[in-house]
Amino acid sequence: MTRIENPSVSIQDLSLNFGAISVLETLNIDVAEGEFIVLLGPSGCGKSTLLNCIAGLLDVSEGRIFIKGKNVTWEEPKDRGIGMVFQSYALYPQMTVEKNLSFGLRVAGIPRDEIAKRIARAAEILQIEPLLQRKPSALSGGQRQRVAIGRALVRDVDVFLFDEPLSNLDAKLRAELRVEIKLLHSKLQNTMIYVTHDQIEAMTLADRIAVMKGGVIQQLDAPQKIYNRPVNRFVAGFLGSPAMNFLDGRLEKDDGNWHFAVEDVRIPLATYAFEKEPVPGAAVFGIRPEHVAFNSGVGWPFTATANVVVVEPMGSDTLVWLKLGNQNFTVRVTSERTPNNADTVSIGFDPMRASLFDAATGNRL
């Protein structure tokens, strides 16, 4: 794992066990100053647990956590210089928005005029000034989450932690607030660590994404890198909707050229950039539906014919389910070029955009 100079948050060999169950295993991440990191993974992968460890809400079993160069492994949450936003907003129901915002500051004994100043600033940034005297029950979901962000904002902290903050909102609001969070980040330039299971949020917000599974970080990289060059089959399948096509077959070498054999189809791999020196054997070939085109005869390195099984129009584009040999295969095409059911079509793609995985380990080849 590459380390970063003067990281804002540094997690070193972090492990967490609940009895015999290991939730996090020897995690290492460095988050740069002002970076937006997204922890992405299916539920139960330990991403929220990791966030709670950073916040100090869970005691770690092993390892250290540094925030701003200070070892905070044993510190209380309030002393770590973090602000946290929760999925269920977690606003104090009996307090007005203003009291919600000021609660932490009042507990810390900050002078009244300073509190007023900070609340005014947060309210202005988040545009919640008209709501200050309302109770949380009188707010909509989007307003509540804005207040919850404000509560982190007034704390004047270095690091923001978001625990699936948009998951309770409907699709439209989610898209709006996603943009607002991105704007907020570019305005404040704080370090942000954001947990989500939503790949769109991850792709759109993150400077870097950490894809997690089973308490282990599978890949930590820029969104485009993760999308285009997933390190293993799990990452490849988890990102992308509709999901990547996987074809089971064999990696073979003829006349010095590598190709991938699936049933009687042969996919030449001359343009594919291997991660390491390949060896013949069972492998999985993955290609994203949007990287496949209906062939109009122009020079794709690979072309084949397939039968259309189902057509799913999705408005902006259309998903076509095909049978390539005996294996399912999906292609994403623009709405104008929609074939009919049971048509035979020819498809083509460039294996340069594909990913090859070891059949046994699932690692990228």
Next chain:
Amino acid sequence: MSDLAVSLPAGTGSIGLEASGPRGPKPRHVFSRRNIFLYGTLILVALYYLLPLYVMVVTSLKGMPEIRLGNIFSPPLEITFEPWVKAWSSACTGLNCDGLSRGFWNSVRITIPSVILSIAIASVNGYALANWRFKGADTFFVILIVGAFIPYQVMIYPIVIILREIGLYGSLSGLVIVHSIFGMPILTLLFRNYFSSMPEELFRAARVDGAGFWGIYFRIMLPMSLPIFVVAIILQVTGIWNDFLFGVVYTRPDTYPMTVQLNNIVNSVQGVKEYNVNMAATILTGLVPLVVYFVSGKLFVRGIAAGAVKG
């Protein structure tokens, strides 16, 4: 409206379907079999409960000569409040002849501190068990709950000895302590479940905001848990007020609670049985729980529901 809107004339339904027939709300008959059974049962049960109360009230308002006529259901011919006054201020129990008033004030002095003490401790217990998962919390909780299943009779004598040794036997404060201890298992369970049902993220948010154990308890949890406090207060007030066993065992005649005194008035074997005074005394004793239920009925139901389902 735009030209595009097509309005069908009323009554034209889909072609081929029955033109007449059921439409709109289903009619309900007042004297349906269902209603007769339902209200019949309710009235019957209500009568079953209210009749004794009615007899008590009318009897307490009659003079003794009228009672001796034997018409217990007939309303009083001549209403008198004499028995009520006597029951309150001059009925004799043993050597004292100052009525139930002494027992009433004793009961007040027992109930109020017991209720406050037991609820204060149990709510903090429940809060700690629900939110601060300290080491051994589960074991502690199990032990506490087992306490709820031990019959009181088993513990009477050991507690007599304990109270004697610490010099509180026969005093009101001794009884207060006993009541507080015996209220602990069920109240702790009540509070723990209520606090567990509150969203955990709220507690976490408060910790990130820097509030400590007591800060979260007083500023976040307490203001949110009024319903469960009302339930606890009702349970404790009625339970402690109605208690007879501990009252008779752990107090002396001049510190007897109202229930014990009532028993002594009603069961006195000397002289004439004054049914009207007995009835008045019984109603007086039952008045406090009755008032508590009437005043807080709605909150009680809300609290029970909140505790059972979710926060």
